[in-house]
Amino acid sequence: MPCERKPMRYGHSEGHTEVCFDDTGRYIVTCGNDGDVRIWESLDDDDPKFITVGEKAYSLALKKGKLVTASSSNTVQIHTFPDGDPDGILTRFTTNATHVTFNRSGTRVAAGSSDFMVKVVEVSDSSQQKTLRGHEAPVLSVTFDPKDEYLASSSCDGSVVVWSIEQQTQVISWPLLQKTNDVSNATSLCRLAFQPAAGKFLAVPVETRVHLYERGSWDHVGSLSDELLTQPVNVAVWSPCGRFLAAGAIGGLLTIWDVNSRLVVERQKHEKGFTVCSLAWHPSGSQIAYTDTEGCLGLEMCHHDRPSKGALLALAANGRCPLQ
Numbered sequence: 001m002p003c004e005r006k007p008m009r010y011g012h013s014e015g016h017t018e019v020c021f022d023d024t025g026r027y028i029v030t031c032g033n034d035g036d037v038r039i040w041e042s043l044d045d046d047d048p049k050f051i052t053v054g055e056k057a058y059s060l061a062l063k064k065g066k067l068v069t070a071s072s073s074n075t076v077q078i079h080t081f082p083d084g085d086p087d088g089i090l091t092r093f094t095t096n097a098t099h100v101t102f103n104r105s106g107t108r109v110a111a112g113s114s115d116f117m118v119k120v121v122e123v124s125d126s127s128q129q130k131t132l133r134g135h136e137a138p139v140l141s142v143t144f145d146p147k148d149e150y151l152a153s154s155s156c157d158g159s160v161v162v163w164s165i166e167q168q169t170q171v172i173s174w175p176l177l178q179k180t181n182d183v184s185n186a187t188s189l190c191r192l193a194f195q196p197a198a199g200k201f202l203a204v205p206v207e208t209r210v211h212l213y214e215r216g217s218w219d220h221v222g223s224l225s226d227e228l229l230t231q232p233v234n235v236a237v238w239s240p241c242g243r244f245l246a247a248g249a250i251g252g253l254l255t256i257w258d259v260n261s262r263l264v265v266e267r268q269k270h271e272k273g274f275t276v277c278s279l280a281w282h283p284s285g286s287q288i289a290y291t292d293t294e295g296c297l298g299l300e301m302c303h304h305d306r307p308s309k310g311a312l313l314a315l316a317a318n319g320r321c322p323l324q
Contacts, residue, residue, distance in 0.1 A: 003266050003288075006043055008298040012036065017291035018278040020062050025283040027082060031057035031069060032295050039082055043299045051084040053077055059099045063106035066123060070097030076111045076121070090126050091119050098183050099191070103144040110151055112139025114183065118153050120165055132163045134170055138183050141191045145215065146199040154190035156180045160204050162218060172218045176206045188250070189277060191235035196242045201259070203245055205233035210247055212259070224257045226264050237279040237288075246288055248276025254290060254300070268300060 011017060012032025019030045028040040033056050039049040054071030061068050067081040068090060076090040076097050093113035100111045112118050116135045122128035137156035144151055150171065154160045158179040162171040180186050188205055194215070195201045201221070202213045210224040210233055224245060231251040238245050244265070246256045252270025257263065270276060274292040281288055288300040 003268060003300040003302045005268055005271070006299045006301065008271060008292070008296040009043060010295065011038060011040075011291065011297040012295035014293070014295050015056075016058065016277055016293060017295050017297075018058075018060050019289045019291045019297065020060060020280045021282055021289065022062055022081065023064060023283065025287075028280075028289050028297070028299075029060065029062055029067070029081075030291060030297055031060040032291075033057075034295075035071065037067065037069060037079075037084075039084070040297070043297065049082070049084065051079060053079075056096075058096060061100045061102045061109065063102040066102075066106065068100050068102070068109050070100045070111060072096050074113075076100055076109065078123070088126070090123070091121050091129060093117060093119075098139055099141045101142055101144060103148055104146045104196075105148070108144070108148070110142040110144060112142045112153055112155075114138040116155070116157075118142055118151070118163070120151060130165060130168050132168055134161065134173075135159065137179070137181060140177075140183060140186060140189055143193050143202075145194050146196055150194075150215070152192055152194065152202055152204075154192055154204070156183060156186055160190070160192065162202070174204075174213075176204065176211070188232040189234050191237075191278075193236050193238055193245075195238050195259075196240060198242070203236045203238065205236050205247065207232055208249075209233065210236050210245065210257075222262060224259070224262060226255050226257075226267070228267060229253055229255055234275060234277055235279050237281060239281050239285045240283055241285060244285075246279050246281065248279045248290055250275045252276055252292070254279070254288070256288075266302070270298075 013034040015033030017032040031037045037051040053069045054073045056072040059070040067079045078087045095114040118132040120130040135155040140154040158177045161173045192204045204211045252273045254268040256266040278291045
């Protein structure tokens, strides 16, 4: 999976940034410590449209013409996309929301907060909310099971928890992470992710590896590792087809594994060694956008010119690769 890296460019002020693609892959969307969401038509877009959502924007998610953001105003806001028109407040916390994500169908949003709470909110009727209580420190990240039965979250209390959404109860809790009192002091953001489609695996960054847990049994069935990966993994993201997993680390290493073989198929080092704090696959599987802790945006363009690894990526780009 040979990848061509484009030069990074300034996107936001120094600090945590996040990135995603829209459903079509036409736009790259970022948010950052300056409180802005920027909508890029390409990495070369010198005048991206922007929406101001607060003093700081901590997280964003985008699905089916709805953009949600977590900001320093302790709210999860919703905007139309790509117009950027305000469409109300989805939910509130007593302190800042730290991470937001959509479910597969775009009907629900999950949000974690520094007030230890996780909320699941219906997009069409924000009065319909479920609150998941049990973490004892700020929430680092949240991810939906693609079948909408479970939600997983990681926290500064050191735990990774799988919840039953309907029952609002913990299914299992693993003590996997170093404890800390605040997201800003966490060794890793531990941005975990359920595999798309069948959702067979939950991928959890733990120190310098990504642990894989089997959905349902919740057994630890293996780990993705790399001898060059010597600093903690910050974020893990599945390719759209679910065969590949990309991870961004403290210190700037970006690693891609074929999950079937558990082998590394690509490595890239951040050009300045800055921490990768967000990753997003293009819907085609042929590009990965990433942002760093200095507010910069980068793009990896993957080519299919090597028969062995290129064939794997061609499958991924066409969404035809088999799930593990």
